[in-house]
Amino acid sequence: QVQLQESGPGLVKPSETLSLTCTVSGGSIRSYYWNWIRQPPGKGLEWIGYIYYSGSTKYNPSLKSRVTISVDTSKNQFSLKLSSVSAADTAVYYCARGGGMDVWGQGTTVTVSS
Amino acid sequence: QSVLTQPPSASGTPGQRVAISCSGSNSNIGSNTVHWYQQLPGTAPKLLIYTNNQRPSGVPDRFSGSKSGTSASLAISGLQSEDEANYYCAAWDDSLNGWVFGGGTKLTVL
Numbered sequence: 001q002v003q004l005q006e007s008g009p010g011l012v013k014p015s016e017t018l019s020l021t022c023t024v025s026g027g028s029i030r031s032y033y034w035n036w037i038r039q040p041p042g043k044g045l046e047w048i049g050y051i052y053y054s055g056s057t058k059y060n061p062s063l064k065s066r067v068t069i070s071v072d073t074s075k076n077q078f079s080l081k082l083s084s085v086s087a088a089d090t091a092v093y094y095c096a097r098g099g100g101m102d103v104w105g106q107g108t109t110v111t112v113s114s
Numbered sequence: 115q116s117v118l119t120q121p122p123s124a125s126g127t128p129g130q131r132v133a134i135s136c137s138g139s140n141s142n143i144g145s146n147t148v149h150w151y152q153q154l155p156g157t158a159p160k161l162l163i164y165t166n167n168q169r170p171s172g173v174p175d176r177f178s179g180s181k182s183g184t185s186a187s188l189a190i191s192g193l194q195s196e197d198e199a200n201y202y203c204a205a206w207d208d209s210l211n212g213w214v215f216g217g218g219t220k221l222t223v224l
Contacts, residue, residue, distance in 0.1 A: 035213070044116060045151075045159065045202055047213035060212050094158055100149055101204070102170060104158040 002027035004095050004105035012089075012112050018082040022095030022105060029053050029076045032098040036069060036080045038091040039107075046091075051078055085112045117142060118203050118216035125222040131191040134219045136203035138184050142214055146206040148186040150179055153200045153218075162201070163188060190221075198223045 008020035022034065036048040049059035051069045059067045063082070071078040082089060090112045097103040119137040126132040136148065150163040161170055163179035166186065178189045186205075190197055203216040 044218040045204075045215040047204075047215065049212075058212060061210055096159075099206070100161060100164040101151070101159075102161045102164065104160070107158050 002097065002103050004097065004103055006093060006095055006105045006108040008093075008108060008110070010109055010111060012085055012110060013114050014086055014112055015084055018080070018085050018089060018110055018112075020080045020093055020095075020108065020110070021077050022079070024076045024078075024097075029071065029073055029078065034071070034078045035096045035098075035101060037094045037096055037101070038089075039094070040088075040091045048080065048082075048093075087112050116217040117207060117210070117214035118205065120201075120203060120216035120219045122217065123220050123222065125224055126190075126193045127224045128193055128195065130193045131189060132193060132221065133190075134188045134201050134203075134221070136186045136188070136216050138186075138205060138214075140184060141209040142184075142205040142207040143181065143186055144184040145208055148179065148181050149204045150177075150186075150188045151202045151204065153202065155199070159202060193223055195223050197221060 003025045005023045012018045030053045033050045033052045035050040049069050051057045051071050066083045068081040092107040092109050094107045095105045147165045151159040152162045153159045166181040167179045176192045180187050200218045202218045207214045
């Protein structure tokens with residue numbers, strides 16, 4: 001059974017870069033595509049982008065200028081970098097599998113604060 | 115403001131049937147399939163319905179989905195207290211070239 005686990009710093013300073021990694025276990029990353037989604041406190045879900053194992057990506061147009069998603073097939077991991085963060089980027093960040101988003105990580109809380 | 119529109123809240127009593135709507139446009143629901151997610155308090159979202167009306171293994175048949183034109187609906191019959199959660203719809207948007215979600219509906223079981 002495939003499981004996803006997000007990891008990374010829980011606190012990021014304004015204007016710096018947020019970096020998170022999602023580790024895929026129980027299955028290969030060499031299938032499906034892999035998403036990042038976030039949820040600000042008390043708010044709804046926002047799709048950030050996805051990556052295929054081949055490395056091709058799609059990003060939310062509203063975040064595209066600040067987002068980079070990469071994949072490391074040797075480690076069965078994919079990563080998110082979000083640059084120039086502000087308080088508005090404070091959220092729970094989730095990784096999820098595929099177009100149906102049928103498997104989700106537990107989420108990791110990232111707070112942007114000095 | 116979300117691309118897909120859901121009512122912010124819904125409620126029902128145990129045993130009742132409730133429906134949650136999700137309204138979109140030709141570029142998303144009108145031309146692509148809809149998925150529904152259940153988010154229990156303090157947990158990650160869980161896929162509840164995919165491809166408009168398909169239930170993943172383990173999801174009770176009390177949950178059903180439908181789609182017509184640019185709108186979709188999630189129905190829950192035989193409402194139970196454990197169904198109290200936030201529900202989100204999602205669809206691919208051809209204009210935005212990305213996934214869009216509804217704003218979420220908080221279901222309260224009275």
